Amino acid sequence: MTVRYDGLLMFSGGLDSTVATHLLKSQGLSLLGIHFVLPFYSGLGGEHLKIYSFADTLDLPLRIIEEGNEFFEMVKSPEFGFGKNANPCLDCRIHRLKVARVIMEETSASFIATGEVVGQRPKSQRLSCLHLIDKRTGLEGRLLRPLSAQLLDPTVPEQKGMVDRSRLQGWTGRSRQPQLAYARTYGLPHTAPAGGCLLTMVTSAQRYLQLVERYDDFTLEDFRLIAYGRHFMLDDRCRLVIARDDPENNAIEKIASADDLLFDCADIPGPMGIGRGVFSDDAVMTAASMVARYCRARSLPEARVKVYRQSGEERIVTVAPADPVFCESCRI
Numbered sequence: 001m002t003v004r005y006d007g008l009l010m011f012s013g014g015l016d017s018t019v020a021t022h023l024l025k026s027q028g029l030s031l032l033g034i035h036f037v038l039p040f041y042s043g044l045g046g047e048h049l050k051i052y053s054f055a056d057t058l059d060l061p062l063r064i065i066e067e068g069n070e071f072f073e074m075v076k077s078p079e080f081g082f083g084k085n086a087n088p089c090l091d092c093r094i095h096r097l098k099v100a101r102v103i104m105e106e107t108s109a110s111f112i113a114t115g116e117v118v119g120q121r122p123k124s125q126r127l128s129c130l131h132l133i134d135k136r137t138g139l140e141g142r143l144l145r146p147l148s149a150q151l152l153d154p155t156v157p158e159q160k161g162m163v164d165r166s167r168l169q170g171w172t173g174r175s176r177q178p179q180l181a182y183a184r185t186y187g188l189p190h191t192a193p194a195g196g197c198l199l200t201m202v203t204s205a206q207r208y209l210q211l212v213e214r215y216d217d218f219t220l221e222d223f224r225l226i227a228y229g230r231h232f233m234l235d236d237r238c239r240l241v242i243a244r245d246d247p248e249n250n251a252i253e254k255i256a257s258a259d260d261l262l263f264d265c266a267d268i269p270g271p272m273g274i275g276r277g278v279f280s281d282d283a284v285m286t287a288a289s290m291v292a293r294y295c296r297a298r299s300l301p302e303a304r305v306k307v308y309r310q311s312g313e314e315r316i317v318t319v320a321p322a323d324p325v326f327c328e329s330c331r332i
């Protein structure tokens with residue numbers, strides 16, 4: 001049986017969505033939180049315990065959506081372009097609200113609330129952008145922004161008296177002081193959303209843009225890999241990622257497909273490498289020598305590296321650890 005809610009709330013776990021949750025729940029409204037997990041952290045078998053337990057402290061039932069191909073396609077050609085780095089925030093918000101709209105209909109909810117504040121972000125939270133988002137998502141009159149509601153036209157749930165507009169806020173701009181003061185007054189916990197969006201960060205954004213431009217076969221799985229390891233472009237047909245620690249070894253192993261070449265030092269525990277694309281014999285030896293360079297074999301004259309695919313193929317090659325200057329020359 002589908003549980004019915006008064007409204008949905010886009011819940012990142014940050015300060016704004018936490019305050020939005022409290023503003024609505026303190027009116028006695030029943031809410032379902034919707035939390036999106038970026039593709040970099042999706043499909044790794046994580047149980048998202050931290051965000052579930054945080055939502056639990058606010059008595060907010062939560063549905064988690066792990067992002068995949070639809071998100072990736074949106075990033076490849078955003079209709080409204082990128083923000084400061086490779087973050088297509090406007091397209092992203094529209095995409096996520098469209099996903100949430102389906103859940104709103106499924107749960108017979110009357111509105112979707114967000115923690116957006118008018119003017120907080122230069123591109124996606126300008127008043128004109130908020131109107132555009134309402135239109136493009138087909139949610140006109142159903143998108144409630146409790147933190148800025150008193151500056152905006154009343155939504156349907158406000159007009160119908162379901163939501164008491166006088167108990168919502170009229171905040172605007174980049175300062176978080178009003179939200180912090182509110183959180184202090186009501187003793188609200190808040191946390192930074194896990195992981196953050198890599199697309200807003202200079203290094204990972206540049207890594208993504210360089211890879212997608214150079215490799216025609218760049219896929220969702222490559223996109224997910226940009227969150228992990230050291231990246232090297234070996235030539236126009238193949239690239240290599242070398243983990244930096246154990247958690248990255250695990251993530252890389254989970255992201256690897258049957259076609260990927262995996263590299264692992266045979267005699268000394270160390271970082272794993274994952275090769276994508278078409279590898280000539282020379283490229284295999286180069287990649288193996290680079291993996292040897294980043295493990296404790298780096299000071300040895302040679303090291304044995306296991307080269308294998310998860311489909312079963314396996315061999316051992318013996319290589320001299322690569323020159324660090326060479327490694328840096330193809331690193332991105």
Ligand code: SF4
Nearest residue numbers: 087088089092093197
């Ligand atoms: S910062 Fe990232 S996750 Fe957040 S709206 Fe922008 S693209 Fe989407």
